[in-house]
Amino acid sequence: MTTGVRLFKIDSSNQKADAVSEIDFAEVGFRERRDIQEWIADNPGILGEDLLVIAKEFSGFDKTDERADLVAIDKDGRVVVIELKRDDTGSDVHWQAIKYASYFQNVAPDSIARMLSDYREISEAEAVAELKFYLDVDDLDLVNHDQRIILASHRFAPEVTSAVIWLNQKIVAETKIVAETLITCVQLTPYRDSETDAYFIQSSTILPIVGTDEFTIRLGSGRSTPDRTVSGGPVKKEDDITRLLRGAALAALDGLPAELTPDKKSRWAGVGDGHRYFHVWFTDSPWSNWGMSFQFMLFPGPTASDTEIITCFKCEKDLLMNAAGLTKEDVGGIKTIIEGLSLFPDQEIKEDNKWLELKVTSRGNPEDPDFKSSMTDDLRTLIGAITPKIRDLVDDMNQQ
Structure with a gap:
């Protein structure tokens, strides 16, 4: 039974295209662990993405002897459980993989580093350095924040593909983010060239199914719409907007003294009502990503040059009082602090029943270096001016 995938060998000397025969792995003696697993461990790009393999035949679970074929980290820091079958999946490989992924849900980043250390036979320090280099991060907080398969x-x-489609649709419906795919199915189709006795693998991601919007031309008015919309549907986490806002935030932090540098940041740009946002904050209470943080907010305009960036210090008052234990008087003290600051000619202080914020709004093209630099400067100014005063306020609160 063929899969519908076709491979042809081109003979340019006589302008012929000869079909290369699809085969089964079993037909020529290729095995799941001895062969396919080794090929992917050597070159995980076979699976269609950049992965860092951290374990093979991993069985280090405490209450079961089950073994995961391969374990990797993806560029978002998620643990990826890779399950391999030779010519047929059987009806329950997805359940097997889901079990393995669940076993990793509480594994700490330092344990992930030890897994890589054991697998590569390198020191733990070298493993930590390799993870940081691969993820392009300064710490391992991002590692194993989620798992996928x-x-x-x-x-x-069909029992597998039906379950995978259903599970992925549920995840996307819940998160509204395309990148939140729990399970990816990669078809590995083997071929043999009978003339040369050479073997080939065609690798195709069959699930999730790529949307058709990018391939479709529709009738349009040819006019830009002024509506602020980030996209017509779910958005990816690790996209250009995430990279823009994260880059500007990290550049701002680089210019601050160590004692004033927030040690927490968003993993990606969140999705709001018509905008995207990115936070930085401190580990210490009452700081938190929503309770009290510094934030970029990006509102797309009709053209790139009309992009609106709001740089702000923002507090959710109820969260500060209910989760961080502040009183109304304490929140009033924060308001007094920001009212006493004059940082930007066009700064605004906004307060309603939920939020308290000091913000500055700018418009321009985020790809313009001068505009990017102004974003960075605005955030650095806010952090440098507000952080010492909030710390003084917290010290006074703790002494009472």
């Missing part, structure tokens, strides 16, 4: 096989049983 890749299933790879020549053919997939």
Whole structure:
């Protein structure tokens, strides 16, 4: 039974295209662990993405002897459980992989580093350095913040694909983010060239199914719409907006003294009502990503040059009082602090029943270096001016 994938060998000397025969792995003696697993461990790009393999045949779970074929980290820092089947998945490979992924839900980043250390036979310090380099981060807070699954096989049983489609749709419906795919199915189709006895693998991601919007031309008015919309549907986490806002935030932090540098940051740009946002904050209470933080907010305009960036210090008052234990008087003290600051000619102080914020709004093209620099400067100014005063206020509160 063929999969519908076709491979042809081109003979340019006589302008011929000869079909290369699809085969089964079993037909020529290729095995799941001895062969397919080793190929992917050596070159995980076979699965269609940049992965860092951290374990093979991993069985270090405390209450079961089960073994995960391969374990990797993706560029978002998620643990990826990779389950391999040779020519047919059977009807329950997805359940097997879900179990393994669940076993990793509470594994700490330092344990992930130890797994890589054991697998690569390098020191833990070298493993930590390799993870930081791969993820392009300064710490390992991002590591194993979530888990996902890749299933790879020549053919997939309908019991598997039906379950995968349903689970992925539930995840996307809940998060509104396309990148939140729990399970990816990669079809590995083997071929043999009978003339040269050479073997080939065609790798195709069959689930999730790529949307058709980017391939479709529609009738349009040819006019820009002034509505502020980030996209017509779910958005990816690790996209250009995340990279823009994260980059500007990190540049701002680089210019601050160590004692004034927030030690927490968003993993990606969140999705708000018509905008995207990115936070930085401190570990210490009463700071938190929503309770009290510094934030970029990006509102797309009709053109790139009309992009609106709000740089702000923002507090959710109820969260500060209910979760951080501040009183109304304490929140009033924060308001007094920001009212006493004159940082920007066009700064605004906004307060309603929920929020208290000091913000400055700018418009321009985020790809313009001068505009990017002004974003960075605005955030650095806010952090440098507000942080010492909030710390003084907290010290006074603690002494009472």
